[in-house]
Amino acid sequence: MSRFANVAYILGTLFFLISCFFSIYYGYKVVTHKLPTESNHLEKYKYHFVLVPEEQDNEYWRLVEKGARTAAEKYDVLLEYVGPKQANIDEHVKTIEMSAASKVDGILMQGLNDEQFTPLIDRVVEKKIPVITVDTDALNSKRIAYIGTDNYYSGYLAGKAMIEETHGIANVAIITGNYYKNHQIQRVKGFQDAVKKEKGIRIITVKESDISRVRAAEKTHQILQDYPEVNAFYGTSALDGIGIAQEVEKYKMKNSMTIIAFDTLPETINYIKQGIIKATVVQEPYEMGFKSVEMMIDLIEGRKVPTIVHTNTRIMRAEDLQVSHMDRREIKR
Template identity: 70%
Template sequence: MSRLSIMAYSFGILFFLVSCSFASFYGYKVVTHDLPKEEKTVEKYNYHFVLVSQELDNEYWRLVEKGARAAAKQYGVLLEYAGPKQANIEDHVKTIEMSAASKVDGIMTQGLSDEQFTPLINRVVAKGIPVITVDTDAANSKRLAYIGTDNYYSGYLAGNALIADTKGKANVAIITGSFYANHMQQRVKGFQDAVKGEKGIHIVTIQESEISRVKAAEKANQILQDHPEVNAFFGTSALDGIEIAHVVEKYKKQDQIYIIAFDTLPETLDYIRKGTIKATVVQEPYEMGYKAVKMMIDLREGKTVPPIVHTDTRILRKGDLPVNYHVRLEVNR
């Protein structure tokens, strides 16, 4: 092979090797740029709070949860929503105890019973975990604040509404969510005090629904059978009024029986539009949840919060109800 041929051959090999090197280099760059490294995002939270409800899937408490989650998202809080699947005071107590044992930064809950909740809340606060009561107060405990309805006043409003709407003449049956729960007791007491001066109004019976749709319907049905003189109902929990209305419609007595309910769940509003429920007590569960989280943050940061914050309470009738009432509430949130 001539010297010239050898040089050409060597140059060809060198060119090939250099080309491969460049191809490998650029190929590597393309791969690394096209396939970015996996990044694990660990979300950081300022605080860890627990909201303990009376009944986990209760529609009213889901609205409280919705408000609490909105505030938690805004202020960087890890929020857990917990509680018994069905209203049960022992399970409720256990949930609070477990939350305290996990050393969360704050607990928001109802103060359902003085006998069981006052010492429980006192023990939790003694461990350095602040407690705010929501919807139902435990006024004799060491809870740091309460936010929610003035339940006595709400019952009193309901009584005055019934007086006005029935012109002071009615035989009333009350179905209440719970005989032991403070807020239900206060609503019944407020209602009783409002109507006690009216000679034409008689409270015939008071029954307990145990925060159960089925029980509320059973009680309403039994009342209509046992007390045919009853021509008015007061339901003190969100589900009571709905099930009373359902039973009254079943008997086709919606034009003969006056119903005043509690809260503005979609079904309640539908019954008001139809005229089966004549009035309802409006609470602000979303606001309770939202402000409870904000108050807990203030407490953790050493700020002073008012011991009692009463959210708005009013009476709603069909004439007060725009067609898009429920939608409007959601938009305003």
């Protein structure tokens, strides 16, 4: 073997060993981050709760987490924030199953889909682990309580905002995050019921974005090509509104298009300031997280907990931004 071949062989071997080391190291970090800790090893904490978000790095859910962590620190609770990196029903279910197997004291979770989540929640509660749904309810399950937005009402508010902004005359396209998620379904239903008596408002089509601003923009582009009569959009998740606004801005349709969005991500606020988004629905994720921890403690300690607690929901327009500075807790999904 030549000297050059020997050097190449040695370098290749070193590269392989280093790659293996980092693969094992980061793989270990990912796994240990996702797996809930056994409750019986947590003597220094009063309780051990798990908060399972729709997706970990979603800005809305980070606000829910922030509120929950503030409450957890106040009441000496170990709070683990674990779940899928991106929205995925199967991973969501597995995380809840692992949490139950780890014998946590309580699970805070989103009730996304009746068919999959109702039997899952029922199995967890039958194991004497209380479940509180946050943001999205699973009303038909044995969950103990729900705290979050009245999603039907929030959709209804969006519909009323559409009527006001268009004076009751519009051809509307709806872009929704998912067809199968309870909160998205309710937001569409509330909107439809709000506008159904308005003879001048027609809902032309409903498209799904998979809660992706890229997909929302693609669907907007497709709608504008297929339905040139559309002059108004309603997006049922924060990323939908942003994706819609990007396309409207791209084609310079600001003055001919009405957009009603959801939540107050920084991009949404900027589009409201520019007059591209006319109004958005505001929720309270920080409050949801904080109160969900308090409710779980009350539940465990035998105090009465209401089965449904609706947090505040309202409409925000450009004039509202001029009245006061936006509370940082209003950065949403």
